[in-house]
């Protein structure tokens with residue numbers, strides 16, 4: 001007999017404990033399990049947002065309890081939205097694993113802010129006490145080291161591996177930039193050399209104990225993303241998109257690639273979703289949000305919608321990205337952590 005589900009329970013907790021309830025939420029027309037809000041919102045709160053009457057809420061709660069106990073519900077069981085926004089409990093099977101989660105950040109197209117989202121997600125995770133590393137998998141166009149202002153060349157670690165550089169805030173960073181004489185030197189390498197560099201960045205670098213290793217990938221579906229998907233013990237992929245990107249079908253290419261390589265999309269982030277004035281007026285500069293479609297094509301929860309902020313570019317150029325603070329990124333990190341629950 002399952003514990004009684006009540007209207008004040010958080011949607012995320014309900015579906016995590018009783019996955020059969022996802023069908024009930026969807027059957028009642030509530031998309032909350034596929035929404036970032038569901039991570040914090042109560043069942044009653046979700047129902048209120050969707051203008052449920054008290055009677056409808058009562059029936060929903062009754063059905064949730066029925067589903068949790070394997071009993072019939074009043075809503076016809078819709079085709080189970082397998083993986084659609086169900087928060088994943090990704091408990092590491094091996095408690096001795098030094099890096100608890102390896103997550104790649106991917107986008108189909110260049111310039112949507114994938115590196116920036118990777119960097120700021122790392123910053124917020126670190127602020128929340130997580131041990132974080134960033135592997136800059138963009139070998140030919142690295143930008144992570146610059147963003148964090150990490151200078152100098154990596155040294156040999158005590159165990160004979162490569163010691164990653166550390167940001168001011170304590171994030172471990174490894175990027176091709178660190179091996180170039182001049183930051184502007186090009187890396188003119190063919191695919192196999194790029195793949196080999198990525199593998200070495202994972203296996204030869206002494207990452208130590210980490211909660212999250214974020215791997216920033218170059219755009220597209222070429223050698224580097226393929227290497228990461230196939231050669232690294234990847235736990236999941238976060239897809240970064242922007243409002244106008246869905247129309248170009250590049251997101252679909254990413255999704256298909258991840259699926260073909262048997263990877264798992266753990267969440268999506270919509271960057272450059274809106275611009276907010278000091279008076280809190282919002283403008284959707286790149287058009288209306290496609291977040292709902294993103295969730296439905298990827299089958300993964302929306303982790304956050306990031307604003308456009310002109311302050312970011314100058315901070316990144318000055319290597320001071322860690323000085324940036326925004327509630328949107330703190331919420332993104334919180335959603336990320338609750339989606340990928342790990343055992344320390």
Ligand SMILES: Nc1ncnc2c1ncn2[C@@H]1O[C@H](COP(=O)(O)OP(=O)(O)OP(=O)(O)O)[C@@H](O)[C@H]1O
Pocket residue numbers: 107109110111112113114115116117138141143217218219271272306307308309310312313316
């Ligand atoms: N939300 C945002 N607000 C303001 N500037 C942003 C935002 N997102 C990204 N940018 C800026 O856009 C530029 C491109 O971002 P970034 O390098 O992160 O994109 P990318 O997708 O990783 O690019 P690439 O395809 O080259 O790897 C950077 O100058 C970055 O600072």
